[in-house]
Amino acid sequence: MITIVVLFVLVALAIAFTLALGLGPLAIVPGVLAVAVVIWLLTGIARGATPGRAARRAHKPELLGPGGPDDPDA
Numbered sequence: 001m002i003t004i005v006v007l008f009v010l011v012a013l014a015i016a017f018t019l020a021l022g023l024g025p026l027a028i029v030p031g032v033l034a035v036a037v038v039i040w041l042l043t044g045i046a047r048g049a050t051p052g053r054a055a056r057r058a059h060k061p062e063l064l065g066p067g068g069p070d071d072p073d074a
Contacts, residue, residue: 003041010034 014030044050064070 003037007034007037010037 010030010033014034017030061070066073
């Protein structure tokens with residue numbers, strides 16, 4: 001969902017820069033960023049990597065001990 005919002009903002013910026021007088025060349029920057037994001041997303045989809053899969057691969061944190069300042073069950 002966030003990716004769609006970011007892409008929408010980048011496309012809106014590209015259109016705004018293109019329509020503004022003298023700022024046409026600056027429309028290349030959001031366009032290049034949008035293409036980079038699309039390539040990044042396609043690479044992630046091709047690998048089968050999802051945000052949930054990345055979260056499941058995360059290591060369990062090492063706590064200081066039971067009852068310590070970082071113990072979530074204290």
